Amino acid sequence: MAGTRMRSAVTYSNEPLVSLRSAELHYRVGGALSALRGRSSVVKAVDGVSFDIHRGESVGLLGESGCGKSSIGRLLMKLEDATGGEIVFAGEPISGLRGAALKCYRAKAQLIFQNPFDAVNPRFTIRATLAEPLENAGIPAGEREARIIAALELVRLPQPAQFLDRYPHQLSGGQLQRVVMARALILQPDFVVADEPVSMLDVSVRAGVLNVFRDVRDRLGLTAIYISHDLALVRYVCERTIVMYLGRIMEDGPTEDIVHEPLHPYAKALVAAVPVPHPDQSHDPLPIGRGAPDPRNPPSGCVFRDRCPRAFDRCASEVPQLRQIGTRKVACHLF
Amino acid sequence: MTANLLSVRDLKVSYRVGNGHIDAVDGASFDVPRGSIVGLVGESGCGKTTVARALTRVIADNARITGGQILFDGKDIAAIPERQMNALRWRDIAFIPQSAMNSLDPVYTVEYQLNEVLRRRGGLSAREARMRCESLFEMVGIEKGRLRDYPHQFSGGMRQRVAIALALALNPKLVIADEPVTALDVIVQRQILDQLRELQTMLGISVILVTHDISVVAYICDRTVVMYAGRVAEAGPMAGVLTRPAHPYTMGLRNAFPDLAGAASGTLTPIDGAPPNLAEPPPGCRFAPRCPFSIEVCSTESPPLAEIVPDHRVACHRASEAPVLREIAARTETWLAHA
Ligand SMILES: Nc1ncnc2c1ncn2[C@@H]1O[C@H](COP(=O)(O)OP(=O)(O)OP(=O)(O)O)[C@@H](O)[C@H]1O
Ligand SMILES: Nc1ncnc2c1ncn2[C@@H]1O[C@H](COP(=O)(O)OP(=O)(O)O)[C@@H](O)[C@H]1O
Ligand code: SF4
Numbered sequence: 049m050a051g052t053r054m055r056s057a058v059t060y061s062n063e064p065l066v067s068l069r070s071a072e073l074h075y076r077v078g079g080a081l082s083a084l085r086g087r088s089s090v091v092k093a094v095d096g097v098s099f100d101i102h103r104g105e106s107v108g109l110l111g112e113s114g115c116g117k118s119s120i121g122r123l124l125m126k127l128e129d130a131t132g133g134e135i136v137f138a139g140e141p142i143s144g145l146r147g148a149a150l151k152c153y154r155a156k157a158q159l160i161f162q163n164p165f166d167a168v169n170p171r172f173t174i175r176a177t178l179a180e181p182l183e184n185a186g187i188p189a190g191e192r193e194a195r196i197i198a199a200l201e202l203v204r205l206p207q208p209a210q211f212l213d214r215y216p217h218q219l220s221g222g223q224l225q226r227v228v229m230a231r232a233l234i235l236q237p238d239f240v241v242a243d244e245p246v247s248m249l250d251v252s253v254r255a256g257v258l259n260v261f262r263d264v265r266d267r268l269g270l271t272a273i274y275i276s277h278d279l280a281l282v283r284y285v286c287e288r289t290i291v292m293y294l295g296r297i298m299e300d301g302p303t304e305d306i307v308h309e310p311l312h313p314y315a316k317a318l319v320a321a322v323p324v325p326h327p328d329q330s331h332d333p334l335p336i337g338r339g340a341p342d343p344r345n346p347p348s349g350c351v352f353r354d355r356c357p358r359a360f361d362r363c364a365s366e367v368p369q370l371r372q373i374g375t376r377k378v379a380c381h382l383f
Numbered sequence: 384m385t386a387n388l389l390s391v392r393d394l395k396v397s398y399r400v401g402n403g404h405i406d407a408v409d410g411a412s413f414d415v416p417r418g419s420i421v422g423l424v425g426e427s428g429c430g431k432t433t434v435a436r437a438l439t440r441v442i443a444d445n446a447r448i449t450g451g452q453i454l455f456d457g458k459d460i461a462a463i464p465e466r467q468m469n470a471l472r473w474r475d476i477a478f479i480p481q482s483a484m485n486s487l488d489p490v491y492t493v494e495y496q497l498n499e500v501l502r503r504r505g506g507l508s509a510r511e512a513r514m515r516c517e518s519l520f521e522m523v524g525i526e527k528g529r530l531r532d533y534p535h536q537f538s539g540g541m542r543q544r545v546a547i548a549l550a551l552a553l554n555p556k557l558v559i560a561d562e563p564v565t566a567l568d569v570i571v572q573r574q575i576l577d578q579l580r581e582l583q584t585m586l587g588i589s590v591i592l593v594t595h596d597i598s599v600v601a602y603i604c605d606r607t608v609v610m611y612a613g614r615v616a617e618a619g620p621m622a623g624v625l626t627r628p629a630h631p632y633t634m635g636l637r638n639a640f641p642d643l644a645g646a647a648s649g650t651l652t653p654i655d656g657a658p659p660n661l662a663e664p665p666p667g668c669r670f671a672p673r674c675p676f677s678i679e680v681c682s683t684e685s686p687p688l689a690e691i692v693p694d695h696r697v698a699c700h701r702a703s704e705a706p707v708l709r710e711i712a713a714r715t716e717t718w719l720a721h722a
């Protein structure tokens with residue numbers, strides 16, 4: 049229900065549920081020609097990322113378009129295999145999962161897509177959309193209808209039965225996003241990755257979907273990653289935030305600390321960029337250089353240095369390592 | 384010279400669908416003072432794009448302006464012949480369509496597309512056009528070396544800058560931008576908004592900015608017009624409308640937005656339900672089915688847009704009770720209890 053929040057009562061177990069250990073996802077792109085032009089033919093979508101997520105924790109992955117957020121999501125869902133490093137789930141590297149073990153993992157870890165209309169088959173009714181994962185998991189036909197209704201109730205779709213025979217285009221964006229959420233939850237996963245689940249939605253609807261997300265997560269004790277470029281939304285659902293830039297982690301710590309006092313120069317720019325819905329706000333120029341990060345041609349040393357207002361000599365020659373600074377970790381030579 | 388560059392009075396726009404019609408805009412009135420940025424805000428489907436397009440009279444084949452006036456520089460452009468209207472487009476009123484950044488022609492360079500406007504529409508010589516292209520790129524902050532690039536070679540933010548350059552090509556007095564930052568990252572969004580403001584000040588133009596995001600309105604607009612179901616719910620100076628909203632719909636919108644400057648425990652409260660089907664709008668106030676404050680008269684009589692304090696207009700039967708309603712509206716339960 050809306051109204052409660054910040055789950056201070058939740059206690060995390062000591063064992064992480066999910067760990068990335070120097071994870072890499074390097075895509076090969078272009079060919080000899082781009083290599084000749086001096087443009088590297090490798091895109092380092094994820095480049096040496098390490099973090100642990102504990103059971104019951106919700107973590108926001110924050111950063112600009114192209115920084116590797118969805119790639120991390122795809123790695124975690126095992127839709128891509130890491131080209132380096134390791135991803136561990138409940139103590140086991142997922143790279144080795146095969147057959148029944150992989151099937152079981154796919155039920156436990158679920159992805160909620162950005163655009164609900166991309167996430168469903170337009171020719172499937174809502175019933176068929178939700179029955180599919182149950183069928184794949186071998187749930188007997190007789191039990192499915194009840195599970196479907198329960199999942200739709202969980203995401204607070206009013207009078208769910210009325211939607212079962214409809215097709216996706218006959219639902220509003222907010223209703224369909226709830227169906228997509230219900231499908232991700234129907235097998236009672238331990239872990240969900242929500243990839244900008246509200247970016248396609250209108251504001252009034254968005255608030256409702258975010259509330260449902262928080263509510264369900266709390267009720268089921270889900271472990272979650274929430275991907276967005278907007279810290280205001282991440283803050284609404286996550287107590288911890290990981291800030292990424294060009295495939296690397298820049299800062300990782302409690303969301304409130306980052307909101308109130310971002311340390312990394314890139315995190316400072318991201319916080320300053322969030323517009324607020326009232327007139328008293330800063331109009332100072334953003335403390336970040338123009339231009340978009342070029343993943344094929346990242347700067348040497350600190351990948352943020354060509355846009356960093358505080359860059360100095362060392363930033364070009366040495367990659368800053370992620371180090372513990374008080375409550376959080378920061379990768380910057382200033383710290 | 385009138386103080387308002389644009390005055391829209393009782394504008395009506397209707398779409399023909401099947402045997403019936405949808406009155407997508409049903410009596411909208413608002414002003415755009417010279418040198419100001421006016422935010423047109425509201426949920427999806429409330430008629431923002433339809434209004435924006437009607438102002439330039441570039442509307443869908445099945446659309447028709449069925450009433451009202453559009454006074455531009457004192458002249459009613461709703462009534463002038465198409466040939467005269469066409470002469471105003473780009474030169475006086477420029478329109479940046481929704482997702483303009485995706486509607487640049489992929490097969491032509493950006494320079495070619497700018498040239499089309501500059502030479503064909505503006506009658507510039509090749510040399511003048513080239514110089515103008517360069518200065519336009521400088522204005523929107525893209526290196527002129529990139530003029531010969533194709534749209535796909537630009538990021539979304541840069542394509543949006545190109546779309547702005549295109550709109551400014553012939554020095555219009557009014558630029559209408561439909562959701563110019565909606566699909567963009569927060570950093571790019573902010574840079575584009577800063578750019579728009581800088582250009583507006585530098586060139587002394589007026590801007591109508593269509594958006595569903597009141598944070599964007601709060602950041603950049605001087606005035607705001609809140610639309611609901613084809614009508615203006617509330618209009619006035621931005622700070623007044625956002626800090627002392629007098630229409631329950633504006634109050635509801637405000638609750639639905641996250642505020643990074645606010646407390647961590649802040650709750651987002653959605654406005655339950657959806658805007659009405661405009662083929663059969665409810666009688667009386669169109670917001671009544673979703674309004675926690677509706678009273679009997681709301682479902683029978685349509686509230687007129689009336690000035691409650693100087694320059695701040697509201698269409699609500701209970702506008703005089705606004706201070707009390709605001710307090711009640713700030714509580715989450717108000718909207719839950721209603722749903
Ligand atoms: N070509 C059309 N034919 C029929 N109805 C239309 C047409 N274009 C728009 N409408 C309807 O007119 C109303 C207003 O649409 P409009 O696109 O102007 O809203 P909007 O506020 O811009 O919404 P959005 O934010 O989704 O773009 C909606 O009910 C819409 O379905
Ligand atoms: N299949 C692919 N082939 C080549 N490059 C890719 C592929 N998928 C993603 N990338 C690149 O990897 C980087 C990170 O992408 P992604 O994780 O999708 O970013 P985000 O989700 O943060 O927008 C981008 O530069 C993107 O272009
Ligand atoms: S390491 Fe240098 S370039 Fe990178 S963020 Fe820190 S100061 Fe800026």
Ligand code: SF4
Binds near residue numbers: 678701
């Ligand atoms: S007129 Fe009535 S229903 Fe409409 S907004 Fe005002 S109080 Fe609500």
Ligand SMILES: [Mg+2]
Binds near residue numbers: 117118243
């Ligand atoms: Mg993505």
Ligand SMILES: [Mg+2]
Binds near residue numbers: 561
């Ligand atoms: Mg629109």
